[in-house]
Amino acid sequence: MKAVQIEKTGSWEVLEYKEVETPVPGPSQVRIKTAAISVNFADIMLRIGTYPTMPPFPAIPGLECSGTIDSVGENIKDLKTGQPVIVFGPNCYAEYVLANTAEVVPVPEGIDLDDAAALTVNYLTAYHMLHSMAGIKKGQTVLVYAAAGGVGTAVIQLSKMGGFTVIGLTSTDEKSAFAQSQGADYIINYKREDVVARVKEITNGSGVDLILNSVAGDTFARDFEVLAPMGQIIWFGFAAGPPEENLVELLQTNFPKSVGIRAFVIYTIAQIRQDLMRHSYEVLFRYLKEGNVKPHIHEQIPLAEAPRAHRLLESGSVTGKLILKP
Numbered sequence: 262m263k264a265v266q267i268e269k270t271g272s273w274e275v276l277e278y279k280e281v282e283t284p285v286p287g288p289s290q291v292r293i294k295t296a297a298i299s300v301n302f303a304d305i306m307l308r309i310g311t312y313p314t315m316p317p318f319p320a321i322p323g324l325e326c327s328g329t330i331d332s333v334g335e336n337i338k339d340l341k342t343g344q345p346v347i348v349f350g351p352n353c354y355a356e357y358v359l360a361n362t363a364e365v366v367p368v369p370e371g372i373d374l375d376d377a378a379a380l381t382v383n384y385l386t387a388y389h390m391l392h393s394m395a396g397i398k399k400g401q402t403v404l405v406y407a408a409a410g411g412v413g414t415a416v417i418q419l420s421k422m423g424g425f426t427v428i429g430l431t432s433t434d435e436k437s438a439f440a441q442s443q444g445a446d447y448i449i450n451y452k453r454e455d456v457v458a459r460v461k462e463i464t465n466g467s468g469v470d471l472i473l474n475s476v477a478g479d480t481f482a483r484d485f486e487v488l489a490p491m492g493q494i495i496w497f498g499f500a501a502g503p504p505e506e507n508l509v510e511l512l513q514t515n516f517p518k519s520v521g522i523r524a525f526v527i528y529t530i531a532q533i534r535q536d537l538m539r540h541s542y543e544v545l546f547r548y549l550k551e552g553n554v555k556p557h558i559h560e561q562i563p564l565a566e567a568p569r570a571h572r573l574l575e576s577g578s579v580t581g582k583l584i585l586k587p
């Protein structure tokens with residue numbers, strides 16, 4: 262089969278489209294013929310070597326895809342060939358992927374496989390940050406970084422479903438317009454606007470209840486400034502690198518506001534809260550069928566052009582999700 266493999270970390274050219282052996286499922290595995298493969302920011306971190314859990318090399322990147330089961334191991338009872346599924350597991354940049362049953366989710370009838378591939382990481386991350394972690398309530402306000410991106414778009418759409426006011430941060434007017442078209446109530450272009458002043462103006466001085474920060478770098482001091490008393494920050498990514506500020510010091514300075522900061526990774530829920538995962542898939546499939554959420558596919562790119570997909574995502578010009586087609 263054809264797959265994209267990396268033998269060493271580095272720039273886009275380490276993504277090699279090549280012939281590799283087609284994997285054979287073990288007794289408790291299924292093999293999926295991929296239909297749509299998602300590109301995530303985490304794939305870039307893996308390629309450059311900054312992903313927290315690096316696989317042994319050579320490695321096939323990719324954390325999620327959709328496709329059709331084409332072979333099942335002898336112990337598998339509840340999945341069958343021909344069944345459309347999502348895979349939330351490794352090695353997805355390939356024509357065929359092996360998965361354990363825990364990594365496979367059947368796709369209900371009527372759901373497009375590109376939408377299914379775009380749903381898992383972005384929408385589950387958004388859903389569990391808003392609901393399982395923050396427990397945000399109708400009428401409260403959420404501030405989301407990278408609002409026009411994959412997770413950002415999902416946060417906006419799910420916030421509308423929950424009745425939350427959503428303020429998005431973006432770096433360009435094109436991305437601001439896109440995030441607004443997805444339902445954001447307010448957009449702040451952080452490159453040319455004063456974020457603290459704008460948030461205070463929007464919230465009549467009270468600040469936001471929840472901040473979803475995927476950027477880190479030097480952003481946390483500002484977050485604490487715009488956080489309402491009893492508000493919380495969920496830190497779920499490092500697009501600008503590790504935090505530059507001392508988080509304990511920031512907590513101490515803001516002690517009288519009873520605010521909080523926590524880390525979030527979707528894999529924690531996937532590994533230890535299968536009940537929450539199942540529930541969230543049910544909710545998201547329903548929202549998708551009812552047209553209440555709709556992943557925005559920025560571009561479908563041939564798998565052979567994975568380097569172009571990475572270059573595009575790194576350039577910061579992607580709105581919504583990039584999909585690779587095998």
Ligand SMILES: NC(=O)c1ccc[n+]([C@@H]2O[C@H](COP(=O)([O-])OP(=O)(O)OC[C@H]3O[C@@H](n4cnc5c(N)ncnc54)[C@H](OP(=O)(O)O)[C@@H]3O)[C@@H](O)[C@H]2O)c1
Pocket residue numbers: 300301302303382383386406407408409410411412413430431432433436475476497498499500501502525526527528574575577578579581
């Ligand atoms: N913890 C989890 O479980 C989890 C799950 C999924 C994703 N994530 C994280 O969530 C973030 C969004 O992921 P995504 O796949 O949807 O990507 P994305 O938002 O489509 O792309 C990343 C965006 O981050 C913003 N950004 C700000 N500073 C940046 C910098 N220094 N370098 C690059 N980008 C920068 C850019 O938007 P602006 O130009 O508008 O600022 C860029 O478009 C990533 O950091 C990812 O690692 C975490």
